[in-house]
Amino acid sequence: MSRIPPAVQEPSHWLMGPAWHAQRDPISYITRWAGEYGDIFSIGSPLGSATVVADPVLARQVLADHYSSYVEKGRSYAVLRILMGNGLVTSSGEFWRGQRRMTQPAFHRRRLDAIFAMMVRRSRETAMVMAREGGAPDIAPAFSRLTLAIISEAMFSTDVKQDASTVGAHVATLNEAALRMLRQPWRFLLPRSFPTPFTRHDYHARTELDRIVNNIIQQRRLNPAGHDDLLSMFLSACDEETGRGMTDSQLRDEVMTMFIAGHETTANAMCWVLHLVATHPDVKARMLEEIAHAGDALDQGSLTAFPLVKMVIEESLRLYPTIWSVGRLCTRDDDLGGWKIRKGTTLIIPIFLFQWSAKWWDNPRKFDPDRFQPDRRPSPEIYFPFGAGPRTCIGNQFAMQELMIMTITFLQALDIQPVPDFPVEMDPLITLRPKHGMRLALSPR
Secondary structure (H helix, E strand, C coil): CCECCCECCCCCECCCECHHHHHHCHHHHHHHHHHHHCCEEEECCCCCCEEEECCHHHHHHHHHHCHHHCCEECHHHHHHHHHHCCCCCCCCHHHHHHHHHHHHHHHCHHHHHHCHHHHHHHHHHHHHHHHHHCECCEHHHHHHHHHHHHHHHHHHCCCCHHHHHHHHHHHHHHHHHHHHHHHCHHHHHCCCCCCCCCCHHHHHHHHHHHHHHHHHHHHHHHCCCCCCCHHHHHHHCCCCCCCCCCCHHHHHHHHHHHHHHHHHHHHHHHHHHHHHHHCCHHHHHHHHHHHHHHCCCCCCCCHHHCHHHHHHHHHHHHHCCCCCCEEEECCCCEEECCEEECCCCEEEECHHHHHCCCCCCCCCCCCCHHHHCCCCCCCCCCCCCCCCHHHCCCCHHHHHHHHHHHHHHHHHHEEEEECCCCCCCEEECCCEEEECECEEEEEEC
16 A cells, blocks of 8 residues: 655644745755655645655656656746747647757757867866966856757857847846745746836846847848758757647747757856865876876867766766756656655655765765776766657757867866855855855866
């Protein structure tokens, strides 16, 4: 007989219940409650409850094996839907499947090869600038600008150059708006069809970004020839099952999804990678030896010459998973490992918990890239930084290629050292960000 997941009892806010604590420090409290309640438990509040799936085997059932019972994203994705519209990250059901089929070719290996040189060029330009400037800057804004430049050029070829700084500023404004909504849920109640004193900057950024993107889409529809970028592939995409292409509204939503999801996660991941490299000189020395041995050439076929760089990135994604949790909504009653999950239940899948558990990893909080050696690689049952099942991140190969190129080019150009006494803390919001930015001491190599 199926059991009902136990409800968290303590600590509990007098009004908002345990959810009040989970909202303010989700990593600490979910970790604590997993130790107290086990593989699955619910967190209550007057506004409803959420069930935490704290076991990776059960989590993969939600994401893959029992996917048909959890096709809807959780309510936490509402803030992303406001920013991205109904794109791949936020849509669901048959609409999502059609969009996935149409966008998948844009991320095939051949397409990644075509933008490889651009990623190298952009990364080297930024690395050279930072090498000249030196000092101990916060590297987070620089990586945000770099990853936005890369996704902009991959998406729009040269069309967005004249609007690049404007686009970057507007995307940054919308990211901050999303963070404010997460911290202050009452903002969800504010109207979005017109500006208010609380939202006028967000409204302006969204409408201006819409204007820029829609203008590019219209120009491209009138003159489709001569472009080799993601937008051209989206414009020509056709769902083989339905025969339909994308409307302007769908194109806008997918472009916004790529802008926001395609640069924020990678920029944060690079901050964590370089933090770990800077604070582990033994690993850094091994990486520099590998990079020197491979030479200066960096092309599509040469990434296989950097196995340690890849392992460092994989280990960084384990210790600092940029997508630290995902949400799902149960759409029909289900039995999950003997636990009764009722239709309408919101589920939280804490990716970080699986990757930090001594149950699954030896010395789990230690930085040890060699745990990703071919003979030691973790099972996909416990390590899935890009998700699992049908909704595995469509851009996972794009992101890994980008992360490897940036790591290699920055270590070629820069000596990277930690800044003494700089506080490094995790901030689990939409993505896992460095709470105070990431200051590192930089000097030219």
